[in-house]
Amino acid sequence: MGTRLKVLRVFKDLHKTRRHVFRDDDRALTAARLKINEEFQKNKNETSEENIKEMLKVGRAVETILRENVMQGEHVEQNKILLRPARVSCWTTQKQDVTLIH
Amino acid sequence: MRSGSLVHCGSGLRNMAARIIGRCVRSLNYRSVYFNRINTTATLTAAPLTHDRTFSYLTNGHKSPLAQISSSSFQVLQWRQYGDLPPLTLETIHDRVLYVLKLYDKINPEKLQATSHFMKDLGLDSLDQVEIIMAMEDEFGFEIPDVEAEKLMTPQEIVQYIADKKDVYE
Numbered sequence A: 001m002g003t004r005l006k007v008l009r010v011f012k013d014l015h016k017t018r019r020h021v022f023r024d025d026d027r028a029l030t031a032a033r034l035k036i037n038e039e040f041q042k043n044k045n046e047t048s049e050e051n052i053k054e055m056l057k058v059g060r061a062v063e064t065i066l067r068e069n070v071m072q073g074e075h076v077e078q079n080k081i082l083l084r085p086a087r088v089s090c091w092t093t094q095k096q097d098v099t100l101i102h
Numbered sequence B: 001m002r003s004g005s006l007v008h009c010g011s012g013l014r015n016m017a018a019r020i021i022g023r024c025v026r027s028l029n030y031r032s033v034y035f036n037r038i039n040t041t042a043t044l045t046a047a048p049l050t051h052d053r054t055f056s057y058l059t060n061g062h063k064s065p066l067a068q069i070s071s072s073s074f075q076v077l078q079w080r081q082y083g084d085l086p087p088l089t090l091e092t093i094h095d096r097v098l099y100v101l102k103l104y105d106k107i108n109p110e111k112l113q114a115t116s117h118f119m120k121d122l123g124l125d126s127l128d129q130v131e132i133i134m135a136m137e138d139e140f141g142f143e144i145p146d147v148e149a150e151k152l153m154t155p156q157e158i159v160q161y162i163a164d165k166k167d168v169y170e
Helices: A003-021 A026-042 A049-069 B011-026 B090-103 B126-140 B155-165
Strands: A073-077 A080-083 B005-009 B032-037 B042-046 B074-079
Touching (some): A003 A049, A003 B126, A026 B126, B126 B155
Antiparallel strands (some): B005 B042
């Protein structure tokens, strides 16, 4: 799988995670979307393979953190937040390129 | 309502008819009824309703043992409801694809055609194309593999791909 496809894959996974983790929260959704797009656009013209690999590693780490460490909560009363249960299963059906790059 | 009933209604009594029809419909339980009003004046007859029997339908030509039916009547059709989406046609796929594309903020809706190439005509790049394909996956409810998603560069190609995957012919 070429590097280009790997990059597009990480991009897609980030957006899928964003859509799931921040669902129903429009403000967070748009903010996250703009951030992801901005970061990818910034490094669009990178040519060094090493740097690209590093950035992909960061991207995958971000995706993992978003998926595993972010919880949604809703204020129900003044001092009470109702947490939304996290869905454990992975929602992407394609398991491509899950191992770390060497 | 367990017994048959005959309701005459002119234009002034439409409200009453609607209420009585509502009562009939509520007793149907699992079946839903589709009303198609043909004319302003109407005569309605209802056959006895039970849980097992299907609701008899009334059209212009149907002879009911209960009463006569005037030439203009409520046409009551029964729709079975199964848990599935309406069937896809090439046209609906086309419309939905274009609708989703118009919602995308980087596309100018005026410039969008069925044959506009994302990269050459609309000035998008591969990241935008991935976002577009994700939106299509979301709209149509099925995953598009990366290898094939990469090749979809115009709305027409997307429509064709979805039609192929969903077995839509014309």
